[in-house]
Amino acid sequence: MYFESFAALISMEGHGPYVWFSYGVGIVVLASLLVAARRRRAQLEQMLKAAARREQQQNKAAVTGER
Amino acid sequence: MSFWTYFHKWGSPRWFYQFSGRLMPWLAIPAVVLLLGGFAWGLAFVPPDFKQGNSFRIIYLHVPASAVAMGAYMLMATAGAIHLIWRMKLAAMVMKSVAPVGAALTFLALLTGAVWGKPTWGTYWVWDARITSVLILFFLYLGILALQQAFENQEAAAKACAVLAIVGAVNIPIIYWSVEWWYSLHQPASIKFVGESTIHSSMLRPLIATLTGMYCFLGWMVLLNTRNEILYRERNTRWVKDVLTGAGS
Amino acid sequence: MAMHPQRKQRLQIILFILVAVAAAAALLGYALRENINLFYPPADIVAGKAPLERKIRAGGMVEQGSVQRATDSLKVRFNITDYIAVVPVEYEGILPDLFAEGEGVVVSGVLGGDGVFIASEVLAKHDENYMPPEVSAALEKAGTTSVYQQQDGKAEKYGQ
Numbered sequence: 001m002y003f004e005s006f007a008a009l010i011s012m013e014g015h016g017p018y019v020w021f022s023y024g025v026g027i028v029v030l031a032s033l034l035v036a037a038r039r040r041r042a043q044l045e046q047m048l049k050a051a052a053r054r055e056q057q058q059n060k061a062a063v064t065g066e067r
Numbered sequence: 068m069s070f071w072t073y074f075h076k077w078g079s080p081r082w083f084y085q086f087s088g089r090l091m092p093w094l095a096i097p098a099v100v101l102l103l104g105g106f107a108w109g110l111a112f113v114p115p116d117f118k119q120g121n122s123f124r125i126i127y128l129h130v131p132a133s134a135v136a137m138g139a140y141m142l143m144a145t146a147g148a149i150h151l152i153w154r155m156k157l158a159a160m161v162m163k164s165v166a167p168v169g170a171a172l173t174f175l176a177l178l179t180g181a182v183w184g185k186p187t188w189g190t191y192w193v194w195d196a197r198i199t200s201v202l203i204l205f206f207l208y209l210g211i212l213a214l215q216q217a218f219e220n221q222e223a224a225a226k227a228c229a230v231l232a233i234v235g236a237v238n239i240p241i242i243y244w245s246v247e248w249w250y251s252l253h254q255p256a257s258i259k260f261v262g263e264s265t266i267h268s269s270m271l272r273p274l275i276a277t278l279t280g281m282y283c284f285l286g287w288m289v290l291l292n293t294r295n296e297i298l299y300r301e302r303n304t305r306w307v308k309d310v311l312t313g314a315g316s
Numbered sequence: 317m318a319m320h321p322q323r324k325q326r327l328q329i330i331l332f333i334l335v336a337v338a339a340a341a342a343l344l345g346y347a348l349r350e351n352i353n354l355f356y357p358p359a360d361i362v363a364g365k366a367p368l369e370r371k372i373r374a375g376g377m378v379e380q381g382s383v384q385r386a387t388d389s390l391k392v393r394f395n396i397t398d399y400i401a402v403v404p405v406e407y408e409g410i411l412p413d414l415f416a417e418g419e420g421v422v423v424s425g426v427l428g429g430d431g432v433f434i435a436s437e438v439l440a441k442h443d444e445n446y447m448p449p450e451v452s453a454a455l456e457k458a459g460t461t462s463v464y465q466q467q468d469g470k471a472e473k474y475g476q
Contacts, residue, residue: 001111009111012121018186019124022179023106026128029171030102030284036167037291044298048311051302114448118414123446152326188439189412193422195354233330237337241345248345250353250375252422257444267447 078155080297081306087290094287101280108273116270125183127273130258131281133176133201137239139169139285140204143211144236147229157293159225160300162232163215164292168285170208177201188252196245197253200238207235221300355422361433362401368427374403375422375441383417396421396433407435414440 003009010016076082109127116123143165150158180198181191192198211228218224246255257266264271301307319327345352355375356366366372376396383394391408394417405423415421420441425434447455 002114003111012124013115015121015124015186018122018182019110022125022128022182023110025178026106026132026175029175033168033171033288034291037288037295040295041291041298044295044302045311048298048302048307052308052312114450116446117449117452118419118442119446120413126446148327148330151330152323187412187414187442189414190437190439193354193439196352230333233334234337236334237341241341249349250355250357252354252375252439252441254442254444257446265443265445267451269448270446 074153078153078157080157080160080301081304083157084294084297084310087294091287091290094283094290098280098283098287101276102284105273105277105280108276113270113273119187122183122186123270125179126270127277129176129179129183130274131277132172132179134278135281135285136169136172136176136201136204137242138282139165139172139289140207140232140239141236142285142289143169144232147232150225151229151233156300157297159221159229160293160296161289162225162228164289164296165285166208166211166215166228167292168288170205170212172281172285173201173205173208177205193252195251195253196249197242197251200242200245203238204235204242207231207238210235357398357400358396358403359398359400361403361427362431366427368429371424371426371436373422373424374405374427374433375420376403377420378415378417380417396423403433404431405433405435407438409436409438411438412440414442 001009003012010020012019105127109124113124115121143162146158146162146165149155150162177198180201184193185191211231214228214231215224218227243256245251246253258264258271258274266274298307298310355373358374358376360366361374366374374396376398379395379397379402383392385392389408390410391406392411393404393406395402395404397403405425407423407425415438420443422439422441423433423435424437424439426436427433
């Protein structure tokens with residue numbers, strides 16, 4: 001490591017707030033892109049599975065209704 | 068197989084879904100490793116700049132965010148053009164998928180630039196050609212996101228967005244050469260395509276890592292979003308039902 | 317590679333739109349270049365191209381040996397140069413950390429009739445060279461300020 005101590009890494013000779021704020025926001029923004037995509041996927045899966053179940057039940061009802 | 072056969076195969080959402088599923092780990096793993104590793108490298112292991120000191124460490128986020136925001140725009144405009152010319156639906160889905168990622172990266176570029184500007188230039192913001200043209204890029208992305216929402220009809224939305232994306236592509240060379248064409252506060256590029264880069268090799272290596280990582284991240288996010296879009300639009304097809312009930316992947 | 321004529325036509329329309337928009341942007345950029353330029357270089361100011369008594373920006377390198385600081389206040393005087401002409405600047409306030417002789421600055425303020433620029437803000441303009449302090453020290457020892465400036469042989473962007 002370039003810095004002599006953990007405290008020196010955090011303070012960065014006074015530039016710490018600028019640097020750490022930038023990276024903090026950076027990580028949050030990048031992570032939220034990933035989370036948003038994952039959430040959308042989960043939501044789609046739920047929606048499509050529910051639709052498939054409904055369809056199956058309707059088919060079953062149609063079959064039993066015929067008897 | 069001729070070029071056009073390939074081209075049409077690429078246009079098949081089902082084929083693309085399956086292909087992208089295999090491709091994704093090859094983008095996701097390098098994205099995470101190169102970004103997190105490169106950030107740690109740049110934050111803690113690289114020496115500070117001889118003039119700027121430690122504030123220069125913001126470069127490892129600022130430059131990849133800016134470069135990939137511009138690269139993403141070119142991808143979006145190209146997808147838009149392909150959609151307009153060949154009426155390829157998949158291209159419209161890719162175009163729609165790039166926009167939020169590009170907007171987020173442009174926001175990061177502007178924010179990190181402002182935060183970096185304070186300790187180096189002495190100001191968060193200045194209306195110089197580079198910064199203003201990147202702000203225009205951000206508005207173009209927001210415009211495309213808004214336009215997408217404004218239309219009920221998916222096809223009409225795609226066409227309008229494609230036209231805006233193509234017209235806005237003119238801004239990309241303006242951003243790139245703004246620091247050469249006009250007097251600006253922002254310095255010219257340090258990584259040069261022709262000639263030697265003006266950043267010391269010990270500082271350049273982590274930058275190449277985060278730059279590559281950010282491109283992989285863009286690819287990863289675009290694939291995730293495009294796959295979601297494919298599932299939604301093809302939700303009534305047999306193959307999507309099979310994918311979700313586990314009959315296939 | 318044969319292309320469907322209709323698609324070819326659509327491609328041509330897109331290319332035409334791109335060329336037209338690029339041409340419009342180029343004309344706009346050229347017409348507005350005075351406004352798009354963030355600052356006037358000293359050569360233009362000395363040649364009388366910059367307006368007087370109006371808020372403008374000037375940019376250049378701080379001339380070596382020109383910085384004079386007042387002992388009792390934050391007043392400072394220095395010259396900026398593009399290696400063609402020199403403009404004296406007066407400023408009162410805190411200077412950015414990167415302010416130094418031989419470094420780039422962009423000052424905003426008003427150009428007086430006497431040719432002295434009264435600055436209300438001083439921004440540091442840094443160049444595109446990044447290197448560790450040890451490398452810079454080694455270069456200085458070897459008698460060159462920057463390995464890169466030697467390579468391109470052009471004295472910054474101000475001297476155009």
